[in-house]
Amino acid sequence: MKHPLNPSDFYFCEVQQADAAQYTLTGPLVEESEVILEACRTDWRTWNKRAENLKTAALLRSENECTTPRAVVVKYSSGSNNIYLSTLGEFTNTEKGFKTLGAIIANAGIPCKALEQNPDEIFFFQDNKLLFPRQAAKRMVKADGRKSLTIYVYSPRPLDDLLIEPNMPKLTLRTGTPDTELVINGKPVEIAGKDYNRADFRELPLLQGWNCLEISMPESTPDDKLQGHFFCDNRADYLPQVRASYVNPEAK
Incomplete structure (x- = not known):
């Protein structure tokens, strides 16, 4: 064998x-x-x-x-x-x-x-969550007292205007530390909820297609605090269509 x-x-x-x-x-x-x-x-x-x-x-x-x-x-x-x-x-x-x-x-x-992609770098869809790869922390870049991770997220539809139609998918990103900062397509996103071991960024304003997400936290933050995932509570049919990658597919 x-x-x-x-x-x-x-x-x-x-x-x-x-x-x-x-x-x-x-x-x-x-x-x-x-x-x-x-x-x-x-x-x-x-x-x-x-x-x-x-x-x-x-x-x-x-x-x-x-x-x-x-x-x-x-x-x-x-x-x-x-x-x-x-x-x-x-x-x-x-x-x-x-x-x-x-x-x-x-x-x-x-x-x-x-496979062209290492399984350690795949964002797996599991139990209605899109999970960060286990080795994600190793890809973080340190600078100015913080460490950051850049990922690219594909949305099959625009989420930047929740008034377009009723019951628009509301996508949330959760990380393991309240000190997380998030920038989507160059625009900062405010934390919508947090406690001592998590930060929630709700109703992410993704555009249709690929979006650039920059996630950062203090350099002293333990690596396991990056254990993030995406979830969508109001539309079960939306999240399976979302994809994520470390590399911008549009730049290949």
Whole structure:
């Protein structure tokens, strides 16, 4: 095996709320296929917070009660041709899942073009949030007692005039320190809410297309305080269309 995988590589219930797969596979085609990956027979999220003396028995019972098909990745072979089927729709919502799926594809021998982007630099959409990459702090630039990060955010529609239509998406950026400052397309944005461990910038005035966001905080701020994310409380359909990048795509 080119890329060894361990059981821990498939444990996601503490890093995302969404199911890695919403469906499983069954039927004649699956019966004639090689099952590469199966879903777990129990929902670990149900038992994670229970007492240890109850958890083991509860897990064993729920596994024994599971009667549904569990195949989520299968390989069907016909002559020299191979067809791979997968239902892992929410598997790559995190850096961990992204890397695990890449290893599965490589181990299966599936031809796959190498990614141009490092998974450590991807803004993942997870649990209705667009998350900053875990290594984002390493890209901050220090100057004049502050450190700053520049990112580019794509909006499919303008958000700079909330009176254009009712129920306009209201996008929020949250960071881990109240000392955060934000500039969007050269214009400062005021903090709308804060406490000792967060700052919220609400109703971000993004233009349609790519926007330049400059995020800064005191140079002494611990790196983990940059753990920011975007969310949109009033329009669930908007955030999945938002994209973010360290590099201005329009300058490529």
